[in-house]
Amino acid sequence: MRTALTDLLGIDAPLVGFNRSPGVVAEVSRAGGLGVLAATMYSPEELDAQLTWIEERLDGRPYGVDLLVPGHTAPADPADLLASLQSQIPPGHVRFVEELLERYDIPKPSTPREQNPEILANLDPSGVPALLDVVFAHPIALVANALGAPPPTLVDRAKDAGVVVASLVGKPEHAARQLDAGVDVLVAQGTEAGGHTGTIATTVLTPEIVERAGGRPVLAAGGIATGAQMAAALALGASGVWCGSVWLSSHEDITPEPVKRKFLAASSSDTLRSRTRTGKPARQLRSAWHDEWEGEGSPGALPMPLQPLLTAEAWSRIDDAAEAGHTGATALESYYIGQVVGGFTALRPAAEITREIVDDCTARLRELAGLVGDPSRTRPQTVE
Amino acid sequence: MRTALTDLLGIDAPLVGFNRSPGVVAEVSRAGGLGVLAATMYSPEELDAQLTWIEERLDGRPYGVDLLVPGHTAPADPADLLASLQSQIPPGHVRFVEELLERYDIPKPSTPREQNPEILANLDPSGVPALLDVVFAHPIALVANALGAPPPTLVDRAKDAGVVVASLVGKPEHAARQLDAGVDVLVAQGTEAGGHTGTIATTVLTPEIVERAGGRPVLAAGGIATGAQMAAALALGASGVWCGSVWLSSHEDITPEPVKRKFLAASSSDTLRSRTRTGKPARQLRSAWHDEWEGEGSPGALPMPLQPLLTAEAWSRIDDAAEAGHTGATALESYYIGQVVGGFTALRPAAEITREIVDDCTARLRELAGLVGDPSRTRPQTVE
Incomplete structure (x- = not known):
């Protein structure tokens, strides 16, 4: 062609x-x-x-x-910038994410995490x-x-x-x-x-x-x-x-297996554009995570880059726990995907x-x- | 073909x-x-x-x-059904629509209107x-x-x-x-x-x-x-x-001229799916009407068929006033249209x-x- x-x-x-x-x-x-x-x-x-x-x-x-x-x-000192941004996250948002993870019984990490390099590169x-x-x-x-x-x-x-x-x-x-x-x-x-x-x-x-x-x-x-x-x-x-x-x-894709399994089971109606992951509208698989952010008591998503700063550790914990077969984490688990997900029938x-x-x-x-x-x-x- | x-x-x-x-x-x-x-x-x-x-x-x-x-x-008596449905519309919604029309200075109809036959047929x-x-x-x-x-x-x-x-x-x-x-x-x-x-x-x-x-x-x-x-x-x-x-x-389409002029000026980003006209999500041209329903003090759309019952007269008044060149009505004016509206360049x-x-x-x-x-x-x- x-x-x-x-x-x-x-x-x-x-x-x-x-x-x-x-x-x-x-x-x-x-x-x-x-x-x-x-x-x-x-x-x-x-x-x-x-x-x-x-x-x-x-x-x-x-x-x-x-x-x-x-x-x-x-030029900016990334450490200062990060601290300044983190101070802009309202305590109610931090509490909402903590309580969400508790409600789904998501295990705490054994070692503290570094911030995602993707977020730092953006800043x-x-x-x-x-x-x-x-x-x-x-x-x-x-x-x-x-x-x-x-x-x-x-x-x-x-x-x-x-x-x-x-x-x-x-x-x-x-x-x-x-x-x-x-x-x-x-x-x-x-x-x-x-x-x-x-x-x-x-x-x-x-x-x-x-x-x-x-x-x-x-x-x-x-x-x-x-x-x-x-x-x-x-x-x-x-x-x-x-x-x-x-x-x-595909087999070669490195997305965690629990997410890939959810993709295989999903229909084309199961995605949504949501600001709850990056602060900007991004299409992803709908999960319990989104139900929680749309539910009563949700403080609503913060703008980029505050929302990813707020949620990066939560997502690491959810991914790790889902990988280990944790029920609550599997319910929350999600990743970016388009509406074509409805056509996925097998990994190839x-x-x-x-x-x-x-x-x-x-x-x-x-x-x-x-x-x-x-x-x-x-x-x-x-x-x- | x-x-x-x-x-x-x-x-x-x-x-x-x-x-x-x-x-x-x-x-x-x-x-x-x-x-x-x-x-x-x-x-x-x-x-x-x-x-x-x-x-x-x-x-x-x-x-x-x-x-x-x-x-x-x-079987149902349409008059009874209409009265019953109208009694389910909260007074706050009626007041919101009245105040919206007042704010945009939309003239009152000289004669009272019959309900839209489309709504009655549906009921x-x-x-x-x-x-x-x-x-x-x-x-x-x-x-x-x-x-x-x-x-x-x-x-x-x-x-x-x-x-x-x-x-x-x-x-x-x-x-x-x-x-x-x-x-x-x-x-x-x-x-x-x-x-x-x-x-x-x-x-x-x-x-x-x-x-x-x-x-x-x-x-x-x-x-x-x-x-x-x-x-x-x-x-x-x-x-x-x-x-x-x-x-x-097209020339033959009977949509009011003020709406057609708005379509010709619109971009593909100027539509939205909104429940504010029929109570179900319907794609239409974004106008001041939608800004008002999304703004502070909005009671939110009612379900079908209550929302069209609530707003049918308002839309008749907006259409009539816009036809006469009224500024406020022209700002509110809208109609159902798809994203292809961005490609409209002339009536043909x-x-x-x-x-x-x-x-x-x-x-x-x-x-x-x-x-x-x-x-x-x-x-x-x-x-x-």
Whole structure:
């Protein structure tokens, strides 16, 4: 299959596989798509090791990285910043989370935890140069920024290295600022997607972004987990697809098993957009956690970055206890996922998922042509 | 274009145009699609006249009707029922609506109004046989039920008359009860649609309903206003599309001009699902009305049918005042519309809209086949 995206990146099929598991990234690229590592949870040293591991499996095939580079560059002491932010969390919110965990009988951690590096990276721009040094020391083909338009610190280095810059857009009004920032590929992310997402559906958003992209390739994201859905994205004018949720049904994905089991049992109605995890609306699996935050006595979610600061330790405890089979933790357990979760029936190899999506898409596109006939094949009747 | 839907209904293109304006219905059918009249706002006598008017323009071409037939059949005195329901509306809600209208300086009606026939029909099943007598005296090709699975009173008469029964579904879990009720065509309505709608997007819902339809044709609804979107629906496995919102950008649509002007200026982000009009979540254009209901001092929406009883007169007054150019009424003015509203650029004839969607879809399907090549055209190299 050939589109503007396959030409730009030198890949066989216009399918990007976005995931935090190096195994998924390697398998998607090996199967002919482009694996993109969600790198926000790794320190520079960890990321360096992960990228090396991926490359050892790729035999020169292209892959990409998704970073969280803050737009602001004001120097700040991360310890001071953290303390200042923590002092802004109202005691009622702390109490609500503590009581919630007690009510579900979630065990306390045996050792105190460090704050999630993802939260710290988002607060502290001082680590960015080191992170970018690692990323651009590797032969990546594409770099994406996780939230908002990529800052010049990222775009300038990407251009120097000949690396394609991609960025996610949830509203047509935001396309212009992405193009101004120097983005090469726009990812139109519909409301049905997992994680941080807006309210506009993929069917409506994709053509709106294509119209505003000035000829640059647009990928459709949200609601794409099968060949039929990939064919629909191409019909909407996309040059390819950005798949995230579908890899949560792969063997290689590192999400805890209890969450994966909940995904396999879920229907497409079982997700919601909620601010209770990051402070911004993010689509995730509905669980007892959300019922509690919507129930009586809930103080409501705090804005980003206070809400993740408030809840990060609670989520570690819930994940650990659920992993051990704890009933209350299993009821609360959740993770980011799109509405395609309703189609998950079994865990499968990521390479098999990739090939099936692409093959089914190819077959579907050929079938669709049959609905309208092919005017170039109309031949004059043979005269007898 | 040939699909299971065009074969079933004897139409040229698998496009259903759903609208409350007889002019739109006639023009869609004349242009090769299937016009379906939203008949819930008409009395039996009015409906009889409208259907006759449509037929005079169709020269035997097929068209359809969408009804609101209550599932319950308990006899009730509509006057008593109305009084009983009105007594259930809390005085605080009545005061909130009165004060809202005062704050926006909306003029009082010169003569008292009768209750909207749509609300009465929904409450009072005693008028259903007369309505069905009218509908089945006309040569309709399709009948749809506006809310929920169609009752046997409707399905039995449709089967006797050889009329196709269609029904809207917003969740995969609801498909089975529609099939049990005897529905011939399922309409998968995504969250991006206007009016009463669920939370699952068209990209995800359409294949889920196709999988459960047991071979019956499925139409995609929600997010379909262009040929590219129609091609995407067919890619998702639909046998056609059910378009509603796009006709609000047609000349023939009877929606008040002030609302149409707001639609032309709106972006795809300017709709919301709100319970403040009917008591059930319905997608509509966001206006000052919704800001007020979400603001401080709002009592929150009542359930159906109390909320429409509470607000019907307010909406008549807002519509009338907005028509006369009143500033406050124009700020409050709104109507049901899907996210495709962001693509409206001008009012056009309904026939032109129909033909453009179908022609662009045909062209798009041919282009898509070009992405993958045609294996049947692969020829051996000529030996020189």
